[in-house]
């Protein structure tokens with residue numbers, strides 16, 4: 171039985187004051203006797219705030235994630251942040267290959283695979299994002315696209331592929347309020363699970379495959395009820411404590 175993982179991707183949002191309010195509200199919501207430990211919870215914050223969040227989340231069940239990671243160990247890579255640096259701030263997860271990084275920062279499948287490798291080498295779990303655009307879905311290419319994206323990561327990291335997390339994020343559902351139906355999402359998750367199985371049956375059993383793309387308090391339960399949906403990568407709804415808490419509750 172895989173534990174569910176609910177991870178917030180704050181994207182480029184927050185401030186020192188807002189982060190503190192949000193973390194305290196989430197922690198207060200999780201504090202009651204009803205809180206169970208069966209769901210893992212993470213927040214992936216802008217790197218500049220990781221130090222603040224490490225302090226705010228100390229001693230809580232909420233783990234810390236980054237939204238990106240460098241493929242390089244160290245050196246002349248202005249603006250990049252190495253896995254070892256993230257590790258110093260208690261980072262447990264790193265999102266790699268988010269569609270916004272693929273689109274606006276021209277990250278290729280090969281670069282995403284190397285970022286996953288850098289994370290794994292440091293003991294940080296990469297949350298590998300895959301997903302098709304609307305045009306790709308409409309031309310029947312969904313399966314081909316997500317399999318190509320995941321194949322690059324498997325190729326580079328085959329020996330430790332059971333240590334990754336995968337997030338299926340259809341690009342057309344991100345920030346649009348349009349969600350894949352539970353059946354549509356499950357169909358893609360099953361494809362990804364089968365691909366993992368071909369690489370390693372152990373990985374297929376272990377790897378959490380999250381859904382991301384307008385997951386919210388209203389639709390979380392039906393998505394999370396699908397057999398191959400092991401959690402969520404939440405954008406907008408992760409910025410409101412009540413919504414994020416509802417999604418966590420739906421995962422239990």
Ligand code: 13P
Nearest residue numbers: 179344345383384405406
């Ligand atoms: P939304 O939940 O805002 O659609 O964002 C999803 C996402 O991109 C998470 O990484």
